[in-house]
Amino acid sequence: MQRRCSPENEPRDFTNPFPPKKTVNSYLQSFLGAVLCLYSIHVGAQDNWHQAAGPNSNWQVEGKPPIEWSVTRDENIRWRTPMPEAGMSNVTIWGDRVFVTTHVPIKTLKEKEAVKDIIGFCLDSNTGDILWQVTLPGSLYISLAGGFTDGTVFAPITDGEHVWFFNRCGSMACYDYDGNEVWIREWTPRFKHNNRQAEPFLVGDSILYVEVANKELGAKIQKWASPGKKSKDGTKVPEDIDPKEVWTYIHGIDKRTGEVLWREELGTSVHNTPVVGMTASGKMAVSHARGGPHGALEKPYGQSLTSLAPGEEGKTLWQQDLKGYDPSFSCHWNEKYVFGFQAGNHLVLDAASGKLLREQPLYESATLWKFEPGKKDWEKQTGVAIKAGKGHPNTNQANLATGDWHWFLSHNVHYLGRVNVETGAVEYLELPAQLMASTENREADLRLWKKGNPKNLPLNAGGFAVGNKGHNKTGWGHISAASPTLVGRYLFLPVVTGTVYVIDTKVEQLSPESLVAVNDLGLGGETWTLASLTYAKGRLYAHTMKEIVCIEIPSE
Secondary structure, three states: OOEEEOHHHOOOOOOOOOOOOOOHHHHHHHHHHHHHHHHHHHHOOOOOEOOOOOOOOOOEEOOOOOOOOEOOOOEOEEEEEEOOOOOOOOOEEEOOEEEEEEEOOOOOHHHHHOEOOEEEEEEEOOOOOEEEEEEEOOOOOEOOOOOOOOOOOOOOEEOOOEEEEEEOOOEEEEEEOOOOEEEEEEOOOOEOOOOOOOOOEEEOOEEEEEEEOOHHHHOOOEOEEEOOEEOOOOOOOOOOOOHHHHOEEEEEEEOOOOOEEEEOOOOOOOOOEOEEEEOOOOOEEEEEEEOOOOOOOOOOOEEEEEEOOOOOOOOEEEEEEOOOOOOOOEOOEOOOEEEEEEOOEEEEEEOOOOOEEEEEEOOOOEEEEEEEOOOOEEEEEEEEOOOOOOOOOEEEEEEEEEOOEEEEEEOOOOEEEEEEOOOOOEEEEEOOOEEEOOOOOHHHOEEEOOOOOOOOOOOOOOOOOOOOOOOOOOOOOOOOOOOOEEEOOEEEEEOOOOEEEEEEOOOOOOOHHHEEEEEEOOOOOOOOOOOOOEEEOOEEEEEOOOEEEEEOOOOO
């Protein structure tokens, strides 16, 4: 059965954010369904990576991943599948299926400023063979492989029976495992900012998706008058309307029909990456925020926690106003704390109340291992002042909290940082700006320090130079980077050049010994990626501008 959904048949009255009144039995069924869904995902956590944030919704999973590989040398590579065009979605995996998206191929370089349609692919996880593909239309053009977004920015979601693909340019659709369309939903997105990683989440039967409230009014707010030319007043809120109508919010979309079930109350800026988790009382919730550059509309700026519990989806549990907040990060949290960054500080909020408990300085009294090129070695410094950031200390979205430490890539310098959420201790380790992998052996790899390769020129399958931020940048700083991924004790941090840092997170102190490996996803200067690494069954999966890569240590 095919079903087409549109804004016209979505619920329009959101004065009450809750679903229609249910019976006790229906609430019980919803609750048990959510619990069973979470249980099944947890049981198969090492076998499947069903959404961008993985089975535990936080880019973290137990497992034994490969820690050394090279695409350049075909080292520990199970398979590589060429893609017809650039894309940036994470790879999702369920059993023997792999899902990913790319844009429809461009025919001329000029077309890269005005792409709309994307392709959803299903591949065999064992061989990389393409099993089927579908096209999702877009209503709004965007720049191909931008440094912050394009139409393929969101990873597919799967539950083992169906897969959902998302086109940032204005559509989402559900397909069965044979590639047959179940439903498609289309609209014209609001385009005031470029957004990277407000990734969709699957919670029970709801898909969490950040979009504008009023589709008709939101469609009037457009950054571009024509490809490559900004509109004069296109990002202003239309007169004589309630501004909240054109705010973006987390919506709960029925995975079975594509209909809107509920909407949260406060708004979520597109610069922010919400994260789903569980409160100390066992209630599912999502941490999200408002604020950021370019005059983000959603106000007041700050952090909040919203319930996802059956019967109270979208209900605000708490909000904390934070003047000048720029939440260009993933909103990681646990049962005790919610974390954030503001200016040069790390914020620790109480997960139960939202009370700001600690502001931990990140630019002073730090321990730094700084690389000295003349000595070809690191030098330890203590109690030093470090200006790791500009407006904020972190590279956008490149952060992950685990245990007592919150890890992040710095904004201004090539320093991996971590802050102890309890004590406020701050440690930095300088990393190579870029890896130029040797075609011969690992010992001959060239690590570039302080600056990347000035002649980076990533090309798509058609030979066109696309891939913003990959030509003269290293993937640190002002870019919406891929989220780190934690598998077991190892943290994987990919950057736009295809350089991947592997860090041992169980070390007592961040030091050169923490850097386990620096790997490549392709030839130095020719590779581009904004996708996180994903993991299932001992394999890592990567998505670059040209291909999908399956990384695995060969069995003996």
